[in-house]
Amino acid sequence: GAVVSQHPSRVICKSGTSVKIECRSLDFQATTMFWYRQFPKQSLMLMATSNEGSKATYEQGVEKDKFLINHASLTLSTLTVTSAHPEDSSFYICSARPAGTYNEQFFGPGTRLTVL
Amino acid sequence: AQSVSQHNHHVILSEAASLELGCNYSYGGTVNLFWYVQYPGQHLQLLLKYFSGDPLVKGIKGFEAEFIKSKFSFNLRKPSVQWSDTAEYFCAVGTSYGKLTFGQGTILTVHP
Numbered sequence: 001g002a003v004v005s006q007h008p009s010r011v012i013c014k015s016g017t018s019v020k021i022e023c024r025s026l027d028f029q030a031t032t033m034f035w036y037r038q039f040p041k042q043s044l045m046l047m048a049t050s051n052e053g054s055k056a057t058y059e060q061g062v063e064k065d066k067f068l069i070n071h072a073s074l075t076l077s078t079l080t081v082t083s084a085h086p087e088d089s090s091f092y093i094c095s096a097r098p099a100g101t102y103n104e105q106f107f108g109p110g111t112r113l114t115v116l
Numbered sequence: 117a118q119s120v121s122q123h124n125h126h127v128i129l130s131e132a133a134s135l136e137l138g139c140n141y142s143y144g145g146t147v148n149l150f151w152y153v154q155y156p157g158q159h160l161q162l163l164l165k166y167f168s169g170d171p172l173v174k175g176i177k178g179f180e181a182e183f184i185k186s187k188f189s190f191n192l193r194k195p196s197v198q199w200s201d202t203a204e205y206f207c208a209v210g211t212s213y214g215k216l217t218f219g220q221g222t223i224l225t226v227h228p
Contacts, residue, residue, distance in 0.1 A: 004159075032214065034215070034216070042220065042221075043206065043218040043219060043220045043221050044160075044206070044218045045218075046215060046216070046217070049214075049215065093159075093160070095160075095216075097214065102214055103148045103150075103165075103167070103210040103214055103216075104162075105216060106162075107152075107159045107160035107161075108159060109158070109159040110159060
């Protein structure tokens with residue numbers, strides 16, 4: 001149980017285009033999902049907290065207009081990287097917190113974004 | 117703001133050696149502590165967690181960790197590592213807001 005999927009696993013896009021990444025909790029409901037970014041040889045950096053039915057909360061320094069987050073259902077959150085640039089190339093990981101829990105998070109496999 | 121520091125970036129051991137990975141955190145409030153593992157090509161998985169109670173926590177695959185409040189530490193240990201333990205290990209702190217702050221990660225390489 002507690003499986004989180006991400007789609008796509010890899011994406012290559014041209015500079016200036018937008019890319020949508022999906023995060024799904026497959027066998028549980030998640031009122032809260034988190035989006036992280038991981039640079040090579042570095043740790044996971046929290047980008048934003050996504051709450052079902054409400055606006056996402058962004059960490060300091062993360063542009064909310066660039067990284068659009070939608071959490072329309074209890075099993076799906078999406079991250080859209082708008083007008084992507086090469087510096088947005090990174091590994092994006094989502095996690096989902098089961099409804100009724102407090103500090104448990106289950107992680108997706110990540111999405112490798114490469115912007116040319 | 118909270119921070120997490122892992123002492124070693126890369127640890128190399130032979131099979132059957134004992135393992136201890138250091139983790140120190142900085143946070144003034146009540147914390148929950150986690151160790152996650154990321155095997156090559158796989159997603160993060162929870163190894164063990166500490167919320168309260170016995171400061172010596174046992175996790176999966178023979179791992180354990182000890183919470184020492186006075187030292188702000190949560191070191192991960194395993195008495196005898198296996199080749200299959202080769203992975204990257206992340207210490208994380210969960211705060212009252214439910215967010216996780218991760219350490220830099222420690223790559224463990226176990227030679228057969």
